[in-house]
Amino acid sequence: MAQSRTRLLAVLLPLSLLLLAGFVVPIVIVAFYSFIPPRSFEFSSDLTLQNYASAIGDGYWRPLLWSAIGALLTTIICLLLAWPTAKALDRFAGRWAQIATLLIALPIFISESVRLIGLSLFLMPGGGILAGSLDALFGVSIGTILNTHLAALLGLVYVHFPFVLFPLLLGFSLVPREQIEAGRDLGAGRWQLFREIELPLTAPGAAVGALFCFVLSLGANAEMTILGGQVVTVITRAIEQRFSYAQDWPLGAALTMLVIAVTAIVVFPVLKRIDMERLLKR
Amino acid sequence: MGAGPILSMQALSKRFGDVVAVDSVTLDIEDGEFFTIVGPSGSGKSTLVRILAGLEQPTAGQVMLRDGDITNVPANQRPTCMVFQSLALFTHKSVGENIEFAAKMKGVAKAERKQQALETMDVVRLPQDYYDRSVTQCSGGERQRVALARALASDPEILFFDEPLSAMDYRLRKILEVEMKDLHRRTGKTFIYITHSLEEAMVMSDRIAIMRAGRIVQAGTPNDIYRQPSSRFVAEFMGEVNTFSVEGGRIRELGATAAGVDDGYLVVRPEYLRHLGDGDEADVRFSAAVDNDYMLGSRTQFHLSVDDQVLIAELPAAAAAGLTIGERREWGFDLADTAHVPE
Structure with a gap:
C-alpha cells in the first residue's frame, strides 16, 4: 500500500512540478498583483481593492460582455454545426468518414495565426480572394465583412469547431445503435428519437466540447485582432493593453482574475454534471 | 388462436x-x-x-x-x-x-x-x-x-x-x-x-x-x-445423433444390412442404441467396442467404436451396469426408432 503510493507520487511528480511552475505560481503572482496599488510594481504590503473597483466601474464590463457574447455565440453555432456532422460521421463510419474527419482535423496542425491571416486574405475587399475572384469571374462586386463583429465570429467558429466536433464524435460512439433502434421500434419518430435518446446520450460529449469551445473563445484574441480589426475590443485585448501600453499591471491582474472567476462560474457547474469516467473508460 | x-x-x-x-x-x-x-x-x-x-x-x-x-x-x-x-x-x-x-x-x-x-x-x-x-x-x-x-x-x-x-x-x-x-x-x-x-x-x-x-x-x-x-x-443440429449412410440396403459404416431402407442416411438417437444379450432381437446388428463412459445422472453415455467410426449410446443406469470399458459386444437398433433422410 505505502509502496504503491510512493510510486504513484513519483509518477505524478514531473507533471506536478510543471503545473506548479507554469500554473499555480503565476496565478498566485497575478492574484497578488491585483491587490497592490494601481500602477505600482513593487510587492508592497498595503493591499487594496481599488483595482477591482476600477475593473468593474471603469467600463471594462463592455469588453468583458463582448468576450462572453462572442464565446457564447461561438459555442452555440459550433454545437449546431458539429452535432449533425458528428452524427453523419458516426452513421457512415468507414473510409469516407475517415477522410472527412482527417480533413476537419488537418487545419489544427497549421498555426492559428496563419489560418486567420489566410481567412482575412480570403475576405479582403477589392483584391481579396473571394471578392477578387467573384469580380474577375462573374463581374460581381461585393463588399466585405472584414473588420466587423461578424468576421470575428466567423474566425472564432472556424478555429474552435474541431474542439466541439471531436468530443461529440466520442459521445456519439458511446450511443449504442440498438438503443436507437429500440426507440424507433417502440414508436418514436425522428424528433422524439433526438429528444429522448440521441440528445441525452450525446450530452456528455457535447458538454465537454462546449466547455473547450467556451473557455478557448473567451480567451481568444487573435481572431478579434486579425479579423475584427479595431471595431471589437474584447477583454483579452483590454488586459493586454493594461499590461503593455498602459503599464498598469495591477489593473491588468484584477481584470485577469475577473475573467478567471467568470470562467470558473461557467465551467465548474458543467463539469460537476458530466460523468467523465463514462466518457474516458471506453 | x-x-x-x-x-x-x-x-x-x-x-x-x-x-x-x-x-x-x-x-x-x-x-x-x-x-x-x-x-x-x-x-x-x-x-x-x-x-x-x-x-x-x-x-x-x-x-x-x-x-x-x-x-x-x-x-x-x-x-x-x-x-x-x-x-x-x-x-x-x-x-x-x-x-x-x-x-x-x-x-x-x-x-x-x-x-x-x-x-x-x-x-x-x-x-x-x-x-x-x-x-x-x-x-x-x-x-x-x-x-x-x-x-x-x-x-x-x-x-x-x-x-x-x-x-x-x-x-x-x-x-x-x-x-x-x-x-x-x-x-x-x-x-x-x-x-x-x-x-x-x-x-x-x-x-x-x-x-x-x-x-x-x-x-x-x-x-x-x-x-x-x-x-x-x-x-x-438437434443434438448428439449417430448418422449412417445407406447404400443398396447396407449400412456402410457398420458393415450391417438394413433391409428395405432406401439409399440416403439413417439417423439414430443415442437412446435407441442398445447392447444385445443372447436371444435379443434387433433390425440392425453390429459389434462394437466400448471406449469411454460418461455419467449423465440417471443415464450413462457410452462412446463405442466400430473400426474408426465413433458412436454414441445412452443407457439407463440398470442397462449400463454390465458394461466395461474395452469390452467388445453385440449392439443393435430397430428401424422404427430411426429417421431416414435423403441428404
Missing part, C-alpha cells in the same frame, strides 16, 4: 452486396403461437427478424400482417416490438421511464402511463419499488424483465425476441425460459423467438423453423422435428 396467419412472409430475400443473408423465405405464423427460428450464427435468422420488425428493408418479397402489406411500413408504425440481444435498455432512464417509453411516444398522460407501467411490472413479476430505480442498478435477470415489460407495455400484436437469453448463465437462462413460456401463455400474444440453441427452442415453442444459409430447411412442431428431421443438418 384466430383464423388464418397473423404474419406471413412471402419470398423474403435480403442481400448485403454479394452476400445473400435471407434467401427467399416463405413462412406463415399463426395468431398466438410461440414460434422459434433456430439456426447457427450467420444463418440469417437475425436479419430475418429485423426485416419483420421493420429495422431492415428486404431486397425482395413481402411481409403481410393479417391481410395488410407492411413491407414498407417503418418500425415505429408497426404494431410489433422487439426484445434485443443486448436488451437495448435506455441506460439514461429509470426502470419506469423505460417501460413507459412507448406510451410517452403516443402522448399518454403521465399518471395513466405510470399506472400501465406498474401493471406491466406485475405481469413480469418485477417489484413495484423498482419503478424509480436506474436500469444500471438492476441485475441481469431484472434487466431482462424490464426489457420484457417495456416491450409488453407497448401492447404489440407480435413480440420478437433476438436471442435475449444468450448472454445469461445457464441457471438464469433455465428460469427465464420457463418464465417466457409462462408469459406467452398468460398474455396470449404471438411470440417470434430467435435462438441458436435448439434446446431452448424445444422447451418453449409451439412450432420451430430451422434456418441454414438464409433458407428455412424445416418447419414444424418440436416433436415433428425431433422424430422426423428432414436432413442430416437438422438431425445433427
Whole structure:
C-alpha cells in the first residue's frame, strides 16, 4: 500500500512540478498583483481593492460582455454545426468518414495565426480572394465583412469547431445503435428519437466540447485582432493593453482574475454534471 | 388462436452486396403461437427478424400482417416490438421511464402511463419499488424483465425476441425460459423467438423453423422435428445423433444390412442404441467396442467404436451396469426408432 503510493507520487511528480511552475505560481503572482496599488510594481504590503473597483466601474464590463457574447455565440453555432456532422460521421463510419474527419482535423496542425491571416486574405475587399475572384469571374462586386463583429465570429467558429466536433464524435460512439433502434421500434419518430435518446446520450460529449469551445473563445484574441480589426475590443485585448501600453499591471491582474472567476462560474457547474469516467473508460 | 396467419412472409430475400443473408423465405405464423427460428450464427435468422420488425428493408418479397402489406411500413408504425440481444435498455432512464417509453411516444398522460407501467411490472413479476430505480442498478435477470415489460407495455400484436437469453448463465437462462413460456401463455400474444440453441427452442415453442444459409430447411412442431428431421443438418443440429449412410440396403459404416431402407442416411438417437444379450432381437446388428463412459445422472453415455467410426449410446443406469470399458459386444437398433433422410 505505502509502496504503491510512493510510486504513484513519483509518477505524478514531473507533471506536478510543471503545473506548479507554469500554473499555480503565476496565478498566485497575478492574484497578488491585483491587490497592490494601481500602477505600482513593487510587492508592497498595503493591499487594496481599488483595482477591482476600477475593473468593474471603469467600463471594462463592455469588453468583458463582448468576450462572453462572442464565446457564447461561438459555442452555440459550433454545437449546431458539429452535432449533425458528428452524427453523419458516426452513421457512415468507414473510409469516407475517415477522410472527412482527417480533413476537419488537418487545419489544427497549421498555426492559428496563419489560418486567420489566410481567412482575412480570403475576405479582403477589392483584391481579396473571394471578392477578387467573384469580380474577375462573374463581374460581381461585393463588399466585405472584414473588420466587423461578424468576421470575428466567423474566425472564432472556424478555429474552435474541431474542439466541439471531436468530443461529440466520442459521445456519439458511446450511443449504442440498438438503443436507437429500440426507440424507433417502440414508436418514436425522428424528433422524439433526438429528444429522448440521441440528445441525452450525446450530452456528455457535447458538454465537454462546449466547455473547450467556451473557455478557448473567451480567451481568444487573435481572431478579434486579425479579423475584427479595431471595431471589437474584447477583454483579452483590454488586459493586454493594461499590461503593455498602459503599464498598469495591477489593473491588468484584477481584470485577469475577473475573467478567471467568470470562467470558473461557467465551467465548474458543467463539469460537476458530466460523468467523465463514462466518457474516458471506453 | 384466430383464423388464418397473423404474419406471413412471402419470398423474403435480403442481400448485403454479394452476400445473400435471407434467401427467399416463405413462412406463415399463426395468431398466438410461440414460434422459434433456430439456426447457427450467420444463418440469417437475425436479419430475418429485423426485416419483420421493420429495422431492415428486404431486397425482395413481402411481409403481410393479417391481410395488410407492411413491407414498407417503418418500425415505429408497426404494431410489433422487439426484445434485443443486448436488451437495448435506455441506460439514461429509470426502470419506469423505460417501460413507459412507448406510451410517452403516443402522448399518454403521465399518471395513466405510470399506472400501465406498474401493471406491466406485475405481469413480469418485477417489484413495484423498482419503478424509480436506474436500469444500471438492476441485475441481469431484472434487466431482462424490464426489457420484457417495456416491450409488453407497448401492447404489440407480435413480440420478437433476438436471442435475449444468450448472454445469461445457464441457471438464469433455465428460469427465464420457463418464465417466457409462462408469459406467452398468460398474455396470449404471438411470440417470434430467435435462438441458436435448439434446446431452448424445444422447451418453449409451439412450432420451430430451422434456418441454414438464409433458407428455412424445416418447419414444424418440436416433436415433428425431433422424430422426423428432414436432413442430416437438422438431425445433427438437434443434438448428439449417430448418422449412417445407406447404400443398396447396407449400412456402410457398420458393415450391417438394413433391409428395405432406401439409399440416403439413417439417423439414430443415442437412446435407441442398445447392447444385445443372447436371444435379443434387433433390425440392425453390429459389434462394437466400448471406449469411454460418461455419467449423465440417471443415464450413462457410452462412446463405442466400430473400426474408426465413433458412436454414441445412452443407457439407463440398470442397462449400463454390465458394461466395461474395452469390452467388445453385440449392439443393435430397430428401424422404427430411426429417421431416414435423403441428404
